[in-house]
Amino acid sequence: MPRDKVPNAVVQRLPGYYRYLTILEEIGLVRISSQQLGERMGLTASQIRQDINCFGGFGQQGYGYNVSELRARIGEILGLTRAYRMVIIGAGNIGQAISNYQSFRDMRFEAEALFDISEEIVGRKVGDLFVFPLDALADYLANNAIDIGIITTPKSAAQPVCDMLVEGNVKAIWNFAPVDLSVPEGVSLKSVHLSDALLVLSYHMTNG
């Protein structure tokens, strides 16, 4: 199946596979059956085989998957073969938390600068990162090939900031502001909806 035909639902599951296989590799497990993998992922063995077959043949009838090989291959598919340069717009609590997140660095997602409009924080450092004024963003993007822009601004600033990132040739946007953003074709957008998790919890509390 050509890469661009991989169903979106499969793509969304790949990070979960990668996370789980990383843990299995850490504890030294050598192989896993599609059934065991399925139990963990909440899928049937046949769904697991289908998902993984989207990327060519892996595994062997009766043996299952080699954990390290499958993890390495999924990592490759996910693009974890190089580093990604990131900037964060909005140096509030979420922006600061993200900038210090060790597991991002472990996978070579590297935040290199924060931007904000507040005079209280501009010019200071947060962890290792310098906080630039938002006015400096366009220049920064012109001089640095940034892969991912992370938006942690209030709602009202999010779309203008998103437009600045797109203008500066950033091809992937990760949005934490609780608002729906528009991006042109060719730019990937991923929005985090934190309250969705709370609603799933309240669903379970209500429906037993």
Added chain:
Amino acid sequence: MPRDKVPNAVVQRLPGYYRYLTILEEIGLVRISSQQLGERMGLTASQIRQDINCFGGFGQQGYGYNVSELRARIGEILGLTRAYRMVIIGAGNIGQAISNYQSFRDMRFEAEALFDISEEIVGRKVGDLFVFPLDALADYLANNAIDIGIITTPKSAAQPVCDMLVEGNVKAIWNFAPVDLSVPEGVSLKSVHLSDALLVLSYHMTNG
């Protein structure tokens, strides 16, 4: 279909429906077809009808769904008919960000106390919330019927804190620590894996 048989995939989609219908109601849209709803949700019209039929009949052939009615009904199903009391364990950046999150309050998910072990922050206030020492958590839970415990501690503290919450009769746990937690049957657990979003972005950047 009895409530406890609603497929997990459908439950996971309900918050998205609710979010989208809330926006549509805000902009004054009165009705929407299953096809329009499907385009937004990345599903076919027939999947939308199937999802919604899990909760009994809605909508009318040729009319579609009444936006406000469907939103209210999904809100009910999600348990948004009452307030939820929450505590946050870990008063670092993410804990502080969560405690100030207005959209949670709008849906009556009410954080009422923070807990931490750091002497620098215990005894202070973050926004409206007092930061208690972690030692006080068991007593606090014994005296207050807390619905949801939010874990924003470092990795190593997450499972012990989770156990304290369960011991204190908290029935829903929202975990931000990058670690897999165990909870007994009857307790709902939702873990946020922030890096999954980055991996989907790197996938798209790599695979076009």
